[in-house]
Amino acid sequence: MSNNPLLEPIHGISLEDYSAACAKLGSGLSEEAIAKVLGVELPVWQEANLLWPERMKQDQTYEIMTLFGQYFAQAGQHPKFSNAVNGGAEDAGYTAQIKADKDFYQELEVARNVAYEYGLDGAQWIADKYGITLGDFQIAASKWNTQIHAEIQADFQEYTQKQDAYNAKYRQMFASAQGGNVADDITF
Amino acid sequence: MAEEEKKKTLTYVEKLKQQALSQTNYGGEIPDKAARMEIRDCPNCSAGRAYRDGLTNCAYCGFRFMDSKLTDGIHIKKDNNS
Amino acid sequence: MEELLRQTQERWFVFLEKLEVRMGEMCNAAIPELKAIFKEDQDPYKRAHGRMLAGLLGQLRRMQDQANEVKEDKILGLIYSSGVFTSNDFREACFNRHYAFEKRCHDYTSLLREAAGQQDLEAFYQEQLASFALIKDQFTCKQCGGKIAISKMFFIATYVTCLYCQTQNTFMPSSGAQMVLHNARSLAEQRTAHLLKIYEERQPKDPALYQQYLRAMFDQWNQITPDMEEENEKFYLRLLKDNSINHL
Structure with missing residues (x-):
């Protein structure tokens, strides 16, 4: 464990608590419910919620940010939240799949970005189509990011080929849902 | 021909606008709430929540409102631990 | 060969011009709509405007993709297949025309982004x-x-x-008060944008001017949210440190 003083809990709320809370906020849990799970009242939670990002901004080593990402990815295992939310139910369906299947995550990550390119709220589109909340999507992102970076380093070409194929698939899909792109009729 | 293409472009832009407007924002609309005052009575002795020696415990029966150790924050300080 | 090059170049120019015309039509139609939607949008984050803007930028990008594909296939394809026989004139003319097209895309992107102006x-x-x-x-x-x-x-x-x-x-x-906190830094930046501009426009870059801007911005920020002053000052010191490293 590091001696970084910026890692000291804020009002008793540790970085692990805070990271899990953020993940749960992204899944639609209210601030009141978060405060209750953490055993504090709303003013206390809101101060911690303001001060943890300040600590990240002050930390030149990026240690807090890195740990935040790790804890965020493990939010499902946080003892305080795992019992309080969904009665501790395990992830199911696509939510379980996106955390277990890296390719599925990478494909949906592209789909989500392409949705934005076609004027849709990508996060909402993922929620509507797959029932995956923004919080769970971000948990999957934190989980897979290190591995994806390693893959890009190892074989950039393979990575881009895969991304290009996903991009082509979803651009085609979203475009045809809108009756094509503005300049589809212009050819060489 | 050029006019027809122009019309198609206009329709596209209009459709894009309608689509942007008709979607719900993720997490729903953000309600515009007025400022308000709230209070919490002690669930144990039902006394109003008075400040005597701190924020974390009930001033009358000692019930623990919060299971946390307050530190120096923005408005809430270390001294606010009961 | 000469004839093929001439024809290809001509078709390339016509193709790009058509895309540019379409781009212009789309942007001219969209700019007043972007302004309107920004004004109408009740969401504090102006997300309906954000979605429409993203959709328009996506269409610009599709047109760039279209041009890139044709360039790859028809222009570079011809250059590679004819090898030494391709004149430099052909290559240069086609590439310059594409560069001008890209510049257009870039300008339209800025126009769309700035159409609605800043939130007041x-x-x-x-x-x-x-x-x-x-x-x-x-x-x-x-x-x-x-x-x-x-x-x-x-x-x-x-x-x-x-x-x-x-x-x-x-x-x-x-x-509304909660949004003030959320917007505090952006408001401070709006208030001190003129100082940042002075720093950015001066060549060579003068770190003293940046520091002047940064101090003024944080003074404004602290004035808007005095409760956050202590934390803001810690962040200020960090930025100052980062900045002195960047200027080394």
Whole structure:
């Protein structure tokens, strides 16, 4: 464990608590419910919620940010939240799949970005189509990011080929849902 | 021909606008709430929540409102631990 | 061969021009709509405007993709297949035309992004100050009904003690006040944008000018949200340190 003083809990709320809370906020849990799970009242939670990002901004080593990402990815295992939310139910369906299947995550990550390119709220589109909340999507992102970076380093070409194929698939899909792109009729 | 293409472009832009407007924002609309005052009575002795020696415990029966150790924050300080 | 090059170049120019015309039509139609949607959008984050803008930028990108594909296939394809026989004139003319097209895309991107202008954060802030002044003396203790004056604008839920019965009430600020906190840095940046511009336009870059800007921006920020001054100053020191490293 590091001696970084910026890692000291804020009002008793540790970085692990805070990271899990953020993940749960992204899944639609209210601030009141978060405060209750953490055993504090709303003013206390809101101060911690303001001060943890300040600590990240002050930390030149990026240690807090890195740990935040790790804890965020493990939010499902946080003892305080795992019992309080969904009665501790395990992830199911696509939510379980996106955390277990890296390719599925990478494909949906592209789909989500392409949705934005076609004027849709990508996060909402993922929620509507797959029932995956923004919080769970971000948990999957934190989980897979290190591995994806390693893959890009190892074989950039393979990575881009895969991304290009996903991009082509979803651009085609979203475009045809809108009756094509503005300049589809212009050819060489 | 050029006019027809122009019309198609206009329709596209209009459709894009309608689509942007008709979607719900993720997490729903953000309600515009007025400022308000709230209070919490002690669930144990039902006394109003008075400040005597701190924020974390009930001033009358000692019930623990919060299971946390307050530190120096923005408005809430270390001294606010009961 | 000459003839093929001439024809290809001509078709390439016509193709890009058609795309540019379409791009212009789309942007001209979209700019007033972007302004309108920005004004209409009740969401504090202006997300409907954001979606429409993203959709338009996506279409610009599709046109760039179209040009890139044709360039790859028809222009580079011809250059590679004919090898040494391709004149430099052909290559240069086609590439320059593509460069001009890309420049157009870039200009239209900026036009679309800037169409709606910035959110007037100053006006919003002044509105919030005014409405806080109206309500600050109107709260009463939930326990004894005694008057509780809210001493300053709070941006998050805060405990306030009743002076008469010592009851801890919780003051919940309005959504607008919470947005002030959210927008505080952006508002401070809007107020000091002229100083940043001076720094950015000066060549060579002068770190003293950046520091001047940064100090002024943080002074404004602290003035908007005084409760955050202590934390802001720590962040300020960090940025100052980063900046001196960048200027080494």
